[in-house]
Amino acid sequence: xxxxxxxxxxxxxxxxxxxxxxxxxxxxxxxxxxxxxxxxxxxxxxxxxxxxxxxxxxxxxxxxxxxxxxxxxxxxxxxxxxxxxxxxxxxxxxxxxxxxxxxxxxxxxxxxxxxxxxxxxxxxxxxxxxxxxxxxxxxxxxxxxxxxxxxxxxxxxxxxxxxxxxxxxxxxxxxxxxxxxxxxxxxxxxxxxxxxx
Amino acid sequence: xxxxxxxxxxxxxxxxxxxxxxxxxxxxxxxxxxxxxxxxxxxxxxxxxxxxxxxxxxxxxxxxxxxxxxxxxxxxxxxxxxxxxxxxxxxxxxxxxxxxxxxxxxxxxxxxxxxxxxxxxxxxxxxxxxxxxxxxxxxxxxxxxxxxxxxxxxxxxxxxxxxxxxxxxxxxxxxxxxxxxxxxxxxxxxxxxxxxxxxxxxxxxxxxxxxxxxxxxxxxxxxxxxxxxxxxxxxxxxxxxxxxxxxxxxxxxxx
Numbered sequence: 055x056x057x058x059x060x061x062x063x064x065x066x067x068x069x070x071x072x073x074x075x076x077x078x079x080x081x082x083x084x085x086x087x088x089x090x091x092x093x094x095x096x097x098x099x100x101x102x103x104x105x106x107x108x109x110x111x112x113x114x115x116x117x118x119x120x121x122x123x124x125x126x127x128x129x130x131x132x133x134x135x136x137x138x139x140x141x142x143x144x145x146x147x148x149x150x151x152x153x154x155x156x157x158x159x160x161x162x163x164x165x166x167x168x169x170x171x172x173x174x175x176x177x178x179x180x181x182x183x184x185x186x187x188x189x190x191x192x193x194x195x196x197x198x199x200x201x202x203x204x205x206x207x208x209x210x211x212x213x214x215x216x217x218x219x220x221x222x223x224x225x226x227x228x229x230x231x232x233x234x235x236x237x238x239x240x241x242x243x244x245x246x247x248x249x250x251x
Numbered sequence: 252x253x254x255x256x257x258x259x260x261x262x263x264x265x266x267x268x269x270x271x272x273x274x275x276x277x278x279x280x281x282x283x284x285x286x287x288x289x290x291x292x293x294x295x296x297x298x299x300x301x302x303x304x305x306x307x308x309x310x311x312x313x314x315x316x317x318x319x320x321x322x323x324x325x326x327x328x329x330x331x332x333x334x335x336x337x338x339x340x341x342x343x344x345x346x347x348x349x350x351x352x353x354x355x356x357x358x359x360x361x362x363x364x365x366x367x368x369x370x371x372x373x374x375x376x377x378x379x380x381x382x383x384x385x386x387x388x389x390x391x392x393x394x395x396x397x398x399x400x401x402x403x404x405x406x407x408x409x410x411x412x413x414x415x416x417x418x419x420x421x422x423x424x425x426x427x428x429x430x431x432x433x434x435x436x437x438x439x440x441x442x443x444x445x446x447x448x449x450x451x452x453x454x455x456x457x458x459x460x461x462x463x464x465x466x467x468x469x470x471x472x473x474x475x476x477x478x479x480x481x482x483x484x485x486x487x488x489x490x491x492x493x494x495x496x497x498x499x500x501x502x503x504x505x506x
Contacts, residue, residue, distance in 0.1 A: 071268060072268065164488070166343070166347045166483050166484040166485045167262050167264050167350075168264065171484055198330075198333065199296070199300060200300050200301045200302065200329050200333070200342070200343060203333035203334070204339060204340070204485075204488070207336045207339065207340075208488070211495070225330075225333075237297050237298065237324060237327070238324050238326075238327045238330075239297045239298075239300070239303070239324065239327030239329065239330030239331075240297065240330065242327050242330045243330045243331075243333065246331070246334065247334075
């Protein structure tokens with residue numbers, strides 16, 4: 055079509071989430087038409103990110119610093135740690151600006167099907183942080199799935215000896231959600247987690 | 252080729268960006284896999300949680316193809332027991348066992364009915380499920396062994412033929428042995444909890460542990476060992492959970 059370089063670019067783009075071969079071709083074309091304003095800055099940003107971004111050794115977040123900017127932020131409440139499944143979940147909570155404590159990225163959930171066992175989770179650094187002291191609450195913000203709930207129960211057992219409060223994010227009716235369009239599972243969970251008004 | 256049937260979701264794993272390959276169990280058609288379009292997406296992921304009862308539809312151009320599955324949620328077992336440790340562990344272990352042990356597209360209606368009854372027990376009232384679920388799970392495991400041709404023979408003592416006082420099972424033959432016939436071989440036999448002999452018996456944590464060891468030995472040897480595969484990790488986690496439970500009658504695992 056336009057030489058091996060373009061084919062290679064399209065092939066690599068098409069492997070990204072949300073892009074198929076057709077949308078990868080459109081993205082490549084947009085980049086190639088404006089190399090100075092789009093292609094080269096993107097290539098430079100990707101190269102810089104590839105060289106500098108690493109996994110935080112304390113919490114598992116991605117950042118150009120280690121420990122990451124969240125772990126070293128003095129304005130955050132270090133006594134509350136929110137455990138999330140992946141970096142995407144951490145970003146979602148940061149976007150919402152609802153948690154001013156620290157995080158811990160578990161790197162997955164226990165899953166017999168995917169072959170993920172306790173040894174595959176990023177747990178040791180969390181236990182080390184608890185051993186250091188100063189933590190009073192661990193919030194388990196894992197997915198409302200069978201694997202997420204199984205992991206939360208398992209993790210709560212592992213954290214029990216540290217004497218910290220272990221809490222979980224609630225499940226129920228989403229903001230703006232009408233009851234008649236909710237699935238039965240969410241409705242059941244919401245009703246079971248009801249609280250005094 | 253196509254069918255419509257009530258089904259229990261055994262597992263679903265992501266396929267592509269929003270799709271999933273789901274594994275369901277039906278009474279009429281056995282265990283079936285199929286591609287679910289959008290099955291891992293925001294809208295449908297809740298339907299395809301293990302343990303849910305769905306009204307499923309499978310279709311394919313040719314019977315040997317993977318086919319496409321679609322479903323409507325009938326009973327959200329998974330959502331109802333997520334906050335309950337022991338019922339959730341039992342649901343996960345049962346679904347993982349059925350997922351791994353049952354042959355594809357071979358009807359086992361008794362196994363389906365047993366699993367449906369177990370999941371109903373666990374999810375309709377999770378605290379009742381925590382009390383009666385382990386015994387029901389163990390009896391269902393024995394049923395799976397029996398339906399697949401490796402049943403335990405608990406009808407009478409293999410040595411004396413007597414039908415009372417059965418306390419042990421031979422790990423070699425799977426036949427019951429009475430306490431008096433066990434004699435000096437007792438430490439080579441597997442303990443037989445009364446819940447296998449009496450369907451009204453709920454058992455105690457120590458009997459549940461004995462029961463898991465009993466069915467686990469035969470599942471490992473006859474079903475999984477032959478395929479050179481370990482027992483499902485979810486079953487091992489159930490074992491760990493029951494190991495942490497108090498010795499008799501407590502409910503430390505039900506939170």
